[in-house]
Amino acid sequence: MGETINVLSHSVDEKAASIKRLLKMIFGASTEKTATVTKKRKPKGNSQPKEKKKGHGRNGAADYTGAEKTTVAHAQLKHKDRCPACLKGKVYVCKQPRTLIRVTGTSPLTASVVELEKLRCNLCGEIFTANAPQDVGEEKYDASAGAMIALLKYGNGFPFYRLQNLQDSIGIPLPASTQWDIVRDFYWHAYPAFDELIKQAAGAKVVHNDDTTMKILSMVNETQDAKRKGIFTSGMIAVVDGHKIGLFFTGRNHAGENLADLLSKSEADLGPPIQMCDALSRNVPKDFKTLLANCMSHGRRRFVDVYDNFPDECTHVLNVLGKVYKNDADAKAQNLSDEQRIELHQNRSGPLMKELRKWFDEQFEEKKVEPNSGLRQAIKYMCKHWDALTLFLRVPGAPLDNNVCERALKKAILNRKNALFYKTERGARVGDLYMSLIHTCELCSANPFDYLVALRENSSEVKYQPDQWMPWNYKQAASEIKS
Numbered sequence: 001m002g003e004t005i006n007v008l009s010h011s012v013d014e015k016a017a018s019i020k021r022l023l024k025m026i027f028g029a030s031t032e033k034t035a036t037v038t039k040k041r042k043p044k045g046n047s048q049p050k051e052k053k054k055g056h057g058r059n060g061a062a063d064y065t066g067a068e069k070t071t072v073a074h075a076q077l078k079h080k081d082r083c084p085a086c087l088k089g090k091v092y093v094c095k096q097p098r099t100l101i102r103v104t105g106t107s108p109l110t111a112s113v114v115e116l117e118k119l120r121c122n123l124c125g126e127i128f129t130a131n132a133p134q135d136v137g138e139e140k141y142d143a144s145a146g147a148m149i150a151l152l153k154y155g156n157g158f159p160f161y162r163l164q165n166l167q168d169s170i171g172i173p174l175p176a177s178t179q180w181d182i183v184r185d186f187y188w189h190a191y192p193a194f195d196e197l198i199k200q201a202a203g204a205k206v207v208h209n210d211d212t213t214m215k216i217l218s219m220v221n222e223t224q225d226a227k228r229k230g231i232f233t234s235g236m237i238a239v240v241d242g243h244k245i246g247l248f249f250t251g252r253n254h255a256g257e258n259l260a261d262l263l264s265k266s267e268a269d270l271g272p273p274i275q276m277c278d279a280l281s282r283n284v285p286k287d288f289k290t291l292l293a294n295c296m297s298h299g300r301r302r303f304v305d306v307y308d309n310f311p312d313e314c315t316h317v318l319n320v321l322g323k324v325y326k327n328d329a330d331a332k333a334q335n336l337s338d339e340q341r342i343e344l345h346q347n348r349s350g351p352l353m354k355e356l357r358k359w360f361d362e363q364f365e366e367k368k369v370e371p372n373s374g375l376r377q378a379i380k381y382m383c384k385h386w387d388a389l390t391l392f393l394r395v396p397g398a399p400l401d402n403n404v405c406e407r408a409l410k411k412a413i414l415n416r417k418n419a420l421f422y423k424t425e426r427g428a429r430v431g432d433l434y435m436s437l438i439h440t441c442e443l444c445s446a447n448p449f450d451y452l453v454a455l456r457e458n459s460s461e462v463k464y465q466p467d468q469w470m471p472w473n474y475k476q477a478a479s480e481i482k483s
Contacts, residue, residue: 147452154434157414196466204238208405246439260285294388295402306374338396
C-alpha cells in the first residue's frame, strides 16, 4: 500500500512539473532568476535604498543616431560679437547647443511622382521632354526600398501581405508579389557577403549551435518518401577575431549536420573549435571533432521546473549556479582575456562546482533522493553531462551557456509565428541569407539597414572583395569609394 502511495505521489509531482513546463511553452516565462523562482524577498528594515539611475528615462538626442540633423545659426549674433546685454563682453559658441527633437510619422516605404513636361510640335509632331532631376533614375525601387522590405520581413517578422495592407492604407501600393521580386533580386547582390561570412565562421574558435522546427510547403508532399520528415532552421553563432557571426540554415539537416558542413570549409591545420550546444546528440557533428560544451542554462532549468516539489534542494543548486554566473559576469565586466577568465573561474567557480558535484553524489549514495522523481532526473542530467557542463573550467574561452544562440533563433521563430511557413526551398534560402546578415549586424552593433543599402549600391565591389564588406568594416570601404 505504501509503495502504491509513493508511486501515485511521484506521478502527481511529475504531472505538476509537466503542466508547469507546458504553461511556460504556451504563455512564456517572464524570468527564471533565482530570486523570482524561490520567491525570495529582501528584508525591508536592513535593506539599503536602491540607487537611482541617472537621467529621466527618456531618450536623449544622442540616441537618435538615424535622425537627420540640422544646425541652425543665430539670426543676429555670431562668434565673438559684442554682447547685446552688457555691451562689454563678447559672445562665444557653447559646446552643447540646445536640441529640439521632432518625430514624424511616415510609411515604411515612401514614393515620389515626378512629372516631366512634354512639348509637341504641331507641325512635325516632334516631342520634347524635360530632363529628369539628377537623383531620379529609371529604376522604380532603389536600394533603400529593398533593404527596408528585407529588414521588416526577415529582421522583424513582418509578413509581405501585412506590409501590403499597410502600404495600401497609406496610398502607396506595394503588392506582396512585388516585395518578393525585390528581395529575390536583392539576394544576388548580397550573396557574396553571406558566402564570406560562412567562410570566416568556418575558422571560428567558438561556435554555438541549435535548431528549431520550420515548415516549407513545397517539401511537405515529399515527407512520405523522405527518410527524415522534419524540417528545421539551424542557428549558429561563430566567434571570430572578436566578432560574432550569426548564420541560419533551413532544410532537413539537423544542427550537427549543418555544423559539419560549416567545418568542412575550414583550414586543415586549425584545431577543433569549442562547440556550445544543449545535450541533444543531433547537435554534434559526426565527422568532425569539437571540444564539446553543454549549456548550463538547460541543466539549471530542470531544477527550476521541479522547484515547487523540492524547494530546499533546488534552492541550494540555484544559489550555487548563481554564484558561478556572478563570477562570469565579473569577468566580462573587467574585460578579462580568455586566460584571465579561466583563472578566475578556476579559483572561484572551481570549488563551488566541486562541492556541488559532491552534493549530487551524496543524494544518490545516501539515498536522499527518491527514484524516478523529478529531482533525481535533474541531478542525473547534470552528472551525466558534467564534463561538458564544466568545460569552462578547463578550456580558455569556453562559454557557460548557449543563450546567445537561443536568442538568435527567436528571429526564425518570429518569422515562423507571423508568416507560418516558407513556400519553397528558394524562399528559405533567401530568408536564411537576410536573417544571417541582419543578425550579424545586430551582434556587431552595426546598422542593418545601412549595411544592406551599402551592399546593393556597391555590389560590384562586394563581388570581388567581400571580406572588405563585412558588417564590422563596410563603412571604411564605403568611405574610400566616396573619397
